[in-house]
Amino acid sequence: xxxxxxxxxxxxxxxxxxKIKQHAQDIKKEISLMEVCGTHTMAVFRYGIKALLPxxxxxxxxxxxxxxxxxxxxxxxAIAYAHQDKTILATFGDMMKVPGSRSSLTQETSEGxxxxxxxxxxxxxxxxxxxxxYRVIFLGIGFETTAPTVAASIxxxxxxxxxxxxxxxxxKIMPPAMRSLVQDHQIRIDxxxxxxxxxxxxxxxxxxxxxxxxxxxxxxAGFEPLDILESIRLLLGQIKSGQARVENEYRRAVxxxxxxxxxxxxxxxxxxxxxSWRGIGRISQSGLKIRRDYASFDIEAQxxxxxxxSKDYPGCIxxxxxxxxxxxxxxxxxxxxxxxxxxxxxxxxxSEGTCAAYYKYHQEES
Amino acid sequence: MCLAVPLKIISIKGKMxxxxxxxxxxxxxxxxxxxxxxxxxxxxxxxxxxxxxETKEAEELLQLLREISEVSx
Amino acid sequence: xxxxxxLSHGSGGRLSQQLIKELFLKKFDNSIxxxxxxSAIFEQKNIRWAFSTDSYVIKPLFFPGGDIxxxxxxxxxxxxxxxxxxxxxxxxxxxxxxxxxxxxxEKIISSMKETATRANVQIITGDTKVVEHGSADGLFINTxxxxxxxxxxxxxxxxxxxxxxxxxxxxxxxxSIATLSKRExxxxxxxxxxxxxxxxxxxxxxxxxxxxxxxxxxxTRGGLATVLNEVASEQSFAIELWEEKIPIREEVISICEILxxxxxxxxxxxxxxxxxxHKEADKLLAMARAHPLGKESHIIGKVVSEPKxxxxxxxxxxxxxxxxxxxxxxxxxxx
Numbered sequence: 001x002x003x004x005x006x007x008x009x010x011x012x013x014x015x016x017x018x019k020i021k022q023h024a025q026d027i028k029k030e031i032s033l034m035e036v037c038g039t040h041t042m043a044v045f046r047y048g049i050k051a052l053l054p055x056x057x058x059x060x061x062x063x064x065x066x067x068x069x070x071x072x073x074x075x076x077x078a079i080a081y082a083h084q085d086k087t088i089l090a091t092f093g094d095m096m097k098v099p100g101s102r103s104s105l106t107q108e109t110s111e112g113x114x115x116x117x118x119x120x121x122x123x124x125x126x127x128x129x130x131x132x133x134y135r136v137i138f139l140g141i142g143f144e145t146t147a148p149t150v151a152a153s154i155x156x157x158x159x160x161x162x163x164x165x166x167x168x169x170x171x172k173i174m175p176p177a178m179r180s181l182v183q184d185h186q187i188r189i190d191x192x193x194x195x196x197x198x199x200x201x202x203x204x205x206x207x208x209x210x211x212x213x214x215x216x217x218x219x220x221a222g223f224e225p226l227d228i229l230e231s232i233r234l235l236l237g238q239i240k241s242g243q244a245r246v247e248n249e250y251r252r253a254v255x256x257x258x259x260x261x262x263x264x265x266x267x268x269x270x271x272x273x274x275x276s277w278r279g280i281g282r283i284s285q286s287g288l289k290i291r292r293d294y295a296s297f298d299i300e301a302q303x304x305x306x307x308x309x310s311k312d313y314p315g316c317i318x319x320x321x322x323x324x325x326x327x328x329x330x331x332x333x334x335x336x337x338x339x340x341x342x343x344x345x346x347x348x349x350x351s352e353g354t355c356a357a358y359y360k361y362h363q364e365e366s
Numbered sequence: 367m368c369l370a371v372p373l374k375i376i377s378i379k380g381k382m383x384x385x386x387x388x389x390x391x392x393x394x395x396x397x398x399x400x401x402x403x404x405x406x407x408x409x410x411x412x413x414x415x416x417x418x419x420e421t422k423e424a425e426e427l428l429q430l431l432r433e434i435s436e437v438s439x
Numbered sequence: 440x441x442x443x444x445x446l447s448h449g450s451g452g453r454l455s456q457q458l459i460k461e462l463f464l465k466k467f468d469n470s471i472x473x474x475x476x477x478s479a480i481f482e483q484k485n486i487r488w489a490f491s492t493d494s495y496v497i498k499p500l501f502f503p504g505g506d507i508x509x510x511x512x513x514x515x516x517x518x519x520x521x522x523x524x525x526x527x528x529x530x531x532x533x534x535x536x537x538x539x540x541x542x543x544x545e546k547i548i549s550s551m552k553e554t555a556t557r558a559n560v561q562i563i564t565g566d567t568k569v570v571e572h573g574s575a576d577g578l579f580i581n582t583x584x585x586x587x588x589x590x591x592x593x594x595x596x597x598x599x600x601x602x603x604x605x606x607x608x609x610x611x612x613x614x615s616i617a618t619l620s621k622r623e624x625x626x627x628x629x630x631x632x633x634x635x636x637x638x639x640x641x642x643x644x645x646x647x648x649x650x651x652x653x654x655x656x657x658x659t660r661g662g663l664a665t666v667l668n669e670v671a672s673e674q675s676f677a678i679e680l681w682e683e684k685i686p687i688r689e690e691v692i693s694i695c696e697i698l699x700x701x702x703x704x705x706x707x708x709x710x711x712x713x714x715x716x717h718k719e720a721d722k723l724l725a726m727a728r729a730h731p732l733g734k735e736s737h738i739i740g741k742v743v744s745e746p747k748x749x750x751x752x753x754x755x756x757x758x759x760x761x762x763x764x765x766x767x768x769x770x771x772x773x774x
Contacts, residue, residue, distance in 0.1 A: 001388045001693065003372035003407060003419055006428055013756045015435030038774040039368045048758030065774055092412070093699075093770025106767070110443045119625055119698060119771045120413025122395060142412075142773055145368040149414040152397045197368030200409060200417040223368075225756050226431055233434075251423040253409055259417050262398040340766045341453045350774070360763040369773055371696045388693035391628040410697065412773050 003252070007224030008047075016229040017052050023236035024054040032058045032188055033235055034324055036178060037195035038065030038350065039223055045357045047225040053232070060324035061357070063177055063277060064195060066141045066170075067094045067350040068322060071276040074141075074170045075100030076307040081137050081168065081299060082113035088131060089115040090124035091139040097349045101308065104349075121153035121167075128157070128165035137299050141170040145197040147288055148262035151269035154290070154297045166299040169290050172275055174198055175206050176286035182214045187323055191217040191235035193228070196250040201266075203258025207246045215244040222250035269294055278312070278346055279319025313338075318345035321354050328358040335359065370411035372419055375404055385410055447767030449496075451661030454766060475669075477518040477657060478586070480593055487588035489524035491515055494581040500547065503617045504632030507580055508547035510708055512554040512562075513637045514659065515584040520639040521655040521711055523590035523646060529555065530583045531565040536575040547578065558637035560584070590646055594654040596670050603653055604720035605678065605740040606713040608641065608733040609634065611663055612691040612705035619694070625771070627697075629690050634709030641730045642711060649723045651716025658710055664703040664762045666712060667750045678750045680740035680762070698771040703752075703762060705769075714742070 024031065035041065041061045044050060050059055063069045075098055082089045082105070089105070096106045096117060109115050114134075118124050121138055128136035140150040150167060157165040174195065181187055194207055199220045207218045217238035221231035231249045238245060248254055266288075275287025290298035312318070315333050320326040328334045328347070338344040340356055347355040373385030373394065383402065385394040387410075395414045396402050408415035447454045464473060471479050478491030495511045512529065519526040531551065535544065555562055592598070617633040619625055638657070646652065656666040663685075671678050680703075687702050695702050709732065715723050720738055727733030750762045 001372075001689065001696075002374070003424060004696065006424070008755055010755070010757050012431040012435045015437070016431070019434060037368055042774075045760065046754075047756055048754055048760040052758050067774060092773045094772045094774050096770055097767070106445060106447070107441075107443070110445050117770050119773075122413045123626070143368070145370065145411055145416060146773055148398055148416070149395075149412045152395065152414065156397075195368055197370045197409065197411060197416065200370070226427075230427070230431065249427075252420050252427065253417055259398060261400055262416065265398065340763075341457065360761050369699050371693075387697070388689035389629065390690050390693040390697070392697065393626055 004224065007222070007226040009226065012226055013229060016226070016233055019233050020057070020229065020236060021054050023233065023240055024057050027236065027240050030056050030058065031190050031236070031239065032060055032324070033191045033193060033232065034060040034062045034181070034189045035193040035221070036062040036064035036174060037198065038068065039197070040193060040195065040221065040228065041065065041354065041357060043223045043225070043228060045360070049225065049228060060189070061354045062181060062324060063280060063322040064174070065350050065353060066143060066172065067098055068318070068346040068353050069172065069277045069280070070095070070098060070141060070170055070346065071278045072101045072312070073276065073307050073309065075104065077305060078105065078139055078168060079103060079108050079113070080305050080307060082108055082115055086133060087114065087135045087137060088127060089113065089137050089139065090118045090127055091115065092141065093117045094350065095139055095141060097343065098346055099343060099349060121150050125153050125157060125162060125165055128162050132164060135164050135166060138165070138167050139170065140167045143172055143174055143195070143198050144201045144266070147171040147270060148201060148266045151265045154269050154294050155265065157297055158294065163296065166297050166302060167290060168299045169270070169288055171270065171288035172277070172286055173272070173288065175209065176283045177277060177280070178210065180280060180283050181323060182210065182216060184323060186325055189216060189324070190239055191219070193221045193231050193235070194218050196220055196222045196227070196254060199250065199254045199258065201259050201262045203256050204246055204248045204254055205256055205258070211244050211246050217244050218246045220246070220248045220250050220254050222253065279322045313344040316345040318347045321347050328355040331355070368411065370409040370416060372407050373410045375402055375406050375408060378402065378404060383415070385415070445767070450768040451659070451665055452765040452767055456764070474595070476522050478522045478524065480522060480588055487593070489519050489522050489586045489588050490583070491518040492581065492583040493518060494579060496576065496579050497618065498576045499618070499621045500543065500577050502621050502633055505635035506547055506550050507578060508551035509554045510635050511580040511582045512551050512558070513635050513708060515582040516558050516560055516637040516639050517657045517711070519584050519586040520642045521657050522588065523594045523655070524586035524588045525643065526558065526560050526584055526586040526639050528561055528563045528585050531562050532581040533565070533567045534575050534579040535567065535569045536577050537569055537572045539577050544578070554637060558639050591650065594652070596654060596674050598653040599670070599674070599676060599714055599742055600653070600716070601676055601742050601744050602717045603714050603742040604717055604738050605680070605742070606715060606720065606724055606727065606736060606738050607663070607686070608711055608727050609709070609735040610686045610688050610691070611658070611707055611710065612687060612695070612702040614708045615705035616691050616694050625698070627694065629694070631688065631690050634707060636709035636732055638709065638711050638732060641727065641732045644730065645713070645723060645726055648726055649715060649719045651719040652723070653714045653716070655714070656712045658707050658712055660706050661765065662704040662706060663712065664701070664750065665764060668762070668764045670714070671748055671750050673748055675747055676742050676744060677746050677748065678740060679743045680750065680752045682752050682755045684737050684739045686735050686737050700769050704765055
């Protein structure tokens with residue numbers, strides 16, 4: 001299958017691993033690279049990449065999973081809306097098992113809430129068209145890759161006057177979170193694998209501040225095994241020669257400026273506001289809010305509700321894990337109170353959350 | 367947060383296209399792109415094409431990776 | 440255990456297993472049930488009987504390649520056949536939603552008869568209940584079946600030895616994708632048909648020819664990954680699968696890429712996994728390939744000694760990853 005199978009070939013993998021090992025040897029110290037995209041975490045796990053890398057090279061999973069960084073209060077609000085009269089909640093599958101303060105969407109369906117899993121906001125729009133007597137609320141989560149698609153759905157709703165389609169925006173953007181990570185002196189990040197599909201929308205230019213202000217090497221990485229390994233090779237090359245640039249490995253999908261049309265649609269519908277990132281706290285200008293022009297599609301503007309302030313489960317260290325400061329075994333709840341059947345923090349809920357991946361991946365080593 | 371997959375556009379009607387991958391045909395919104403043509407490859411994410419794929423860049427990368435393998439042997 | 444029953448409790452993964460262990464096994468408490476085989480095997484009057492039951496609650500009732508009736512008959516026949524039994528008789532209990540068209544019921548019953556005849560099995564007893572509109576998705580069917588075990592010994596994971604081979608009779612994931620394509624929400628077109636079929640004829644030919652056959656499983660809900668984990672769980676061996684050898688149709692791979700599914704967890708309704716002595720693997724493979732329901736059979740892995748109790752995959756790029764049990768159903772994701 002074009003653009004997929006060619007980037008999964010065995011021989012180039014061997015060549016890249018050799019080069020990576022050579023670079024690591026030349027660098028002669030522990031290296032920490034961070035990826036900030038849940039899909040990268042998943043790909044690394046799916047292809048067993050960590051086990052192929054030299055021991056002194058650590059691949060950290062940062063706060064790039066929209067599920068992992070969604071705070072309790074978003075889920076609590078979604079649940080509260082779901083229980084209102086004549087309401088259908090539509091959501092990406094990723095959100096179903098995320099724990100709120102007291103419950104999750106999956107548990108709420110067993111309490112009679114009408115919650116449908118969709119693959120696209122377009123399907124949520126269709127549910128709204130087919131059920132004019134119901135309010136259909138779409139849970140808008142995801143980063144810059146997804147926000148333009150949800151913006152497009154709002155524009156379509158506006159054009160077709162589908163007044164029963166509303167969005168609960170939980171969208172976030174990457175650069176402020178990355179800045180927050182590097183400003184935290186506890187963290188040591190020697191290089192970033194930048195999210196390839198976010199970059200397809202934003203362009204690789206958004207990472208320049210890391211090069212300019214913090215001198216951290218960045219490579220925009222694709223998601224196939226060859227992309228990930230080549231990106232690691234490029235990062236090690238920079239580290240070895242003391243450089244700090246933004247390089248683009250994923251040139252077949254990413255340009256410097258990005259998808260201008262998608263950026264414009266996003267800008268038309270959303271404005272920036274501060275947002276709560278689970279485990280990290282509030283980061284200014286990191287969340288997307290629906291603009292007043294489209295307030296009729298913003299569920300919070302139409303029917304504001306208050307929920308109790310988010311509280312994380314006592315003992316949960318998802319925040320430290322998301323920042324790469326600790327690993328799952330450092331958590332007192334890991335594998336005991338918190339496991340895939342009974343997740344307490346989002347790092348365990350999402351199948352590519354650090355703790356869930358660790359639980360599966362390290363089974364063979366325990 | 368970016369599960370996106372390459373599909374080939376096999377037909378276009380207004381702002382919607384039909385994309386094909388491995389025998390599967392899927393409706394895909396082209397609202398986020400300008401100038402898409404039948405035969406183009408796009409990345410599908412959550413029902414939308416988010417960008418086009420450049421064949422030349424893909425081929426260059428594959429060539430580079432082939433060279434790396436050969437040198438390493 | 441959770442306080443309420445969730446949909447995940449019926450999906451065959453971790454929560455289902457928890458419910459079985461902590462409620463059903465505990466309460467019903469007997470050595471036959473404890474084995475948790477696809478069918479229960481017991482001996483009475485010097486005959487080894489196999490007895491199995493299954494309920495079918497699928498939506499939609501009709502899908503490319505089959506319908507709920509064909510599924511109900513094939514499913515229970517297969518549960519008997521994979522334990523080494525020749526299926527003889529089935530029961531058929533229906534729970535019908537008030538308002539179901541008679542013509543639809545007729546189609547489904549005809550389909551059941553056709554499938555049973557093809558498999559040389561008779562439906563000899565039944566029951567009918569009708570429930571109020573809204574209480575059932577059109578129709579729920581339960582089939583129970585009885586058969587006689589023909590293998591020399593009872594098949595079980597205890598017979599498995601290191602170096603045994605794992606063989607499957609064809610492509611995985613077809614049934615899941617065929618039923619998914621009919622659900623409105625996911626809007627994609629495909630030619631894929633469900634693989635739904637009774638496998639007793641294929642298995643009947645294999646059993647006498649391959650005394651080195653250790654055991655069989657049918658990878659239904661939860662897929663190949665789940666049944667192999669059940670086989671390996673708490674045993675003194677591990678299972679290694681070879682990604683490049685697992686037969687999957689391109690369309691199934693494509694849907695999995697788009698929706699973020701792992702094909703190893705998709706349901707199959709016409710597949711059987713054989714675990715066989717290394718020396719007899721080629722023979723079993725040839726026999727399976729000679730049968731219409733086994734043309735795409737492949738050797739997909741082997742039994743190894745470590746890590747005990749686990750299943751892992753040798754990926755197409757030459758690395759490896761552990762294949763764990765899922766907690767619930769896979770859901771389409773964007774991340």
